[in-house]
Amino acid sequence: MSALLPTIAIRELSATNEKLNLVLIYGSIREGRYCDIIANWASAQVRKHQEFALEIVDPAKLSLQPQSEQNPDLHALRTCLDRADAFIVITPEYNHGYPAPLKHLIDSVSREWQAKPLAFVSYGGVSGGLRAVEQLRQVFAELHVATMRNSVSFANAWEQFDDQGRLYAATRAEKSMEMMLAQLHWWAVALKDARRTIPYGIVAT
């Protein structure tokens, strides 16, 4: 059990020994995307915590059209998000916003997002992708998602990682990630319990 986790989480997990399904979602599908570097780093941080079972969703590998139940990729996405207890979105910033393929993925499902927590890891130029994050908070509010207050951002990201995808100055980012994961974990445990006690569909209209 990691020392970063709050008491409520320890109580819940020791009672059920149940892992939390954490789905990490890529925001970019661009050829040569930097997203791989950021997502690999974030995945490695998550894997330090045995409380999470990590799954990856990469929109570059999904064909989300047609939007019908007969589309196997859409069905797979729906199933994956449905079993999720928490999400991390890795987003770059394009023209002061978030990437269109990420929005397409978000809009492709609905109920599967509801009453679950979500955290952001962002990157870009001087803003570190924070403008994309703030816009995404509005989008996820509509989907009944609880977004985490803390996020991790990489300004001028390409100056922060070496050719092997290692951070030059790891400590600060790792500390930010730990705090964000602690918050995500707290919300994931609390909302999983709440969803079991009272199905959220009763109030999600």
Ligand SMILES: Cc1cc2nc3c(=O)[nH]c(=O)nc-3n(C[C@H](O)[C@H](O)[C@H](O)COP(=O)(O)O)c2cc1C
């Ligand atoms: C179309 C486009 C628009 C961009 N606009 C911004 C921007 O508004 N702010 C910023 O900080 N970086 C911007 N960038 C730089 C990206 O954040 C940077 O290239 C990043 O690596 C993109 O992520 P990706 O390589 O994973 O697709 C833009 C890049 C592209 C391709």
